[in-house]
Amino acid sequence: MEDVRDSFASPPCGHASCFSAVTGKTPESKVFPAGDTKAVARLPVSLSALDLASSDMEGEREDESSPRGVVEDCVRSLESETGSSKASTSGSEAQPKANNHWHGFFRLLKGSNLKRFYTFSASSVLSRRKSGSFREKQSRAINSPEETDLHPLKPSWKNFTFSELQTATNNFSAENMIGKGGYAEVYKGCLQNGQLVAIKRLTRGTSEERTATFLSELGIIVHVDHPNTAKLIGYGVEGGMHIVLQLSPHGSLASLLHGPKEKLEWSIRYKIALGTAEGLLYLHESCQKRIIHRDIKAANILLTEEFEPQICDFGLAKWLPEQWTHHTVSKFEGTFGYLAPEYFMHGIVDEKTDVFAFGVLLLELITGRRALDNSHQSLVLWAKPLLDKNDMRELADPSLTDYDPQQMRHVMSTASLCTEHSSLLRPRMSQALQLLRGDEGILESTKQCHRPSLQRTYSEELLDAEEYNLTKKYLNDVSQHKQIALEF
Numbered sequence: 001m002e003d004v005r006d007s008f009a010s011p012p013c014g015h016a017s018c019f020s021a022v023t024g025k026t027p028e029s030k031v032f033p034a035g036d037t038k039a040v041a042r043l044p045v046s047l048s049a050l051d052l053a054s055s056d057m058e059g060e061r062e063d064e065s066s067p068r069g070v071v072e073d074c075v076r077s078l079e080s081e082t083g084s085s086k087a088s089t090s091g092s093e094a095q096p097k098a099n100n101h102w103h104g105f106f107r108l109l110k111g112s113n114l115k116r117f118y119t120f121s122a123s124s125v126l127s128r129r130k131s132g133s134f135r136e137k138q139s140r141a142i143n144s145p146e147e148t149d150l151h152p153l154k155p156s157w158k159n160f161t162f163s164e165l166q167t168a169t170n171n172f173s174a175e176n177m178i179g180k181g182g183y184a185e186v187y188k189g190c191l192q193n194g195q196l197v198a199i200k201r202l203t204r205g206t207s208e209e210r211t212a213t214f215l216s217e218l219g220i221i222v223h224v225d226h227p228n229t230a231k232l233i234g235y236g237v238e239g240g241m242h243i244v245l246q247l248s249p250h251g252s253l254a255s256l257l258h259g260p261k262e263k264l265e266w267s268i269r270y271k272i273a274l275g276t277a278e279g280l281l282y283l284h285e286s287c288q289k290r291i292i293h294r295d296i297k298a299a300n301i302l303l304t305e306e307f308e309p310q311i312c313d314f315g316l317a318k319w320l321p322e323q324w325t326h327h328t329v330s331k332f333e334g335t336f337g338y339l340a341p342e343y344f345m346h347g348i349v350d351e352k353t354d355v356f357a358f359g360v361l362l363l364e365l366i367t368g369r370r371a372l373d374n375s376h377q378s379l380v381l382w383a384k385p386l387l388d389k390n391d392m393r394e395l396a397d398p399s400l401t402d403y404d405p406q407q408m409r410h411v412m413s414t415a416s417l418c419t420e421h422s423s424l425l426r427p428r429m430s431q432a433l434q435l436l437r438g439d440e441g442i443l444e445s446t447k448q449c450h451r452p453s454l455q456r457t458y459s460e461e462l463l464d465a466e467e468y469n470l471t472k473k474y475l476n477d478v479s480q481h482k483q484i485a486l487e488f
């Protein structure tokens with residue numbers, strides 16, 4: 001069963017990055033001839049770097065947002081728990097389980113005989129944040145040795161053999177397939193101990209690209225631990241790249257909102273809005289690393305038995321070092337219908353990129369419509385005039401027989417602010433969460449973003465400085481966006 005994804009968008013997976021696969025053209029040249037390309041540096045990273053030998057590449061050291069950096073960091077953390085890296089590579093019997101675990105992982109990766117497995121498109125971001133943030137303070141606290149001891153990385157992930165994964169999934173049978181994304185097929189599996197899992201098998205791209213996606217996703221997911229993020233159980237690198245996750249019995253939000261199943265009632269939608277906001281707030285401000293997800297959408301929100309939302313698919317996620325205001329990409333990835341204007345115009349990635357996508361997700365919850373419909377109509381463009389008029393009746397999903405009008409109003413005003421063209425006017429996730437809960441007082445401070453008490457992101461400052469004609473430019477951009485989607 002194919003997951004109900006953005007099949008209406010082209011290419012079929014809806015990913016901006018898939019244009020090259022469909023057309024042979026690079027998304028950069030075709031889709032987004034965006035601004036700041038000078039600063040972009042493509043930094044090749046060799047697999048041998050995973051030996052944790054010191055790198056002589058200045059850029060590699062600087063770009064700690066790279067998946068390699070994150071995985072390395074993870075391994076380093078595990079090594080520092082147990083002693084030197086030399087000792088840990090010796091294969092000593094006395095090694096703690098976690099170390100064996102990761103070295104097994106890297107041995108297997110090397111076994112796949114990849115030389116250079118990843119180029120990532122990152123820019124060095126020269127401008128620095130103006131002032132110390134709450135998060136910086138928090139991060140300093142978290143990075144202190146005492147605190148690190150309090151947050152040990154969980155050493156319990158299992159390295160599955162291919163035959164274990166085959167047995168669990170009935171040899172990856174079609175009946176066991178529960179989802180399909182732009183990068184992977186996902187199979188339901190039952191482990192030997194009876195535990196139900198979802199096994200994400202990376203299928204798209206060259207083996208190097210698959211390894212890159214795999215490391216990127218794994219590098220992030222090992223660092224996150226929150227009720228509203230997907231739970232990692234293990235991985236497998238024999239016979240392809242596999243990520244083993246806790247199974248979400250209801251599948252993704254997209255499959256429930258847009259699939260043939262019974263429609264979600266309002267109280268569940270409201271719960272999903274709050275839980276997703278909590279998960280994003282955690283990624284942006286509270287987890288060990290400042291993480292920008294970059295692909296928030298209904299297909300990437302899984303639902304537990306109790307309909308608690310869990311953010312999944314960290315394949316595009318970026319870890320931004322604290323002192324960076326933003327990140328600039330030259331390779332555009334993400335999903336049409338959810339892309340923030342500053343991202344597709346300038347390639348700028350920061351927290352507000354996720355806030356915009358979250359706003360689109362809220363509009364999906366309110367209206368039951370897709371981010372881009374079958375005729376490639378943008379949900380944001382359709383909803384904006386109705387949000388401005390506060391037209392609840394027209395906006396609310398006709399399949400909703402009943403809803404709490406007050407909650408609906410909170411979600412509407414949050415969606416409206418989160419999808420503002422100017423990132424300056426979008427709330428941060430902490431503010432969005434307050435808005436969703438009905439704290440209207442936050443509205444004033446959200447609108448008065450020039451107040452020094454509100455920390456501003458790089459994209460906010462950029463847009464503020466440019467002072468361009470927001471409405472006209474936005475409509476042009478969106479129509480260009482729509483045109484591109486129609487061409488394929």
Ligand SMILES: Nc1ncnc2c1ncn2[C@@H]1O[C@H](COP(=O)(O)OP(=O)(O)OP(=O)(O)O)[C@@H](O)[C@H]1O
Pocket residue numbers: 003013015178179180181182183184185186198200230245246247248249251252255295299300302312313315
């Ligand atoms: N843990 C899980 N439990 C149940 N279903 C899952 C789970 N993980 C993924 N799925 C299903 O598989 C689909 C694809 O998964 P995922 O988004 O991780 O793949 P992907 O190829 O990385 O997708 P994308 O194109 O968004 O990058 C999800 O939308 C969901 O329907």
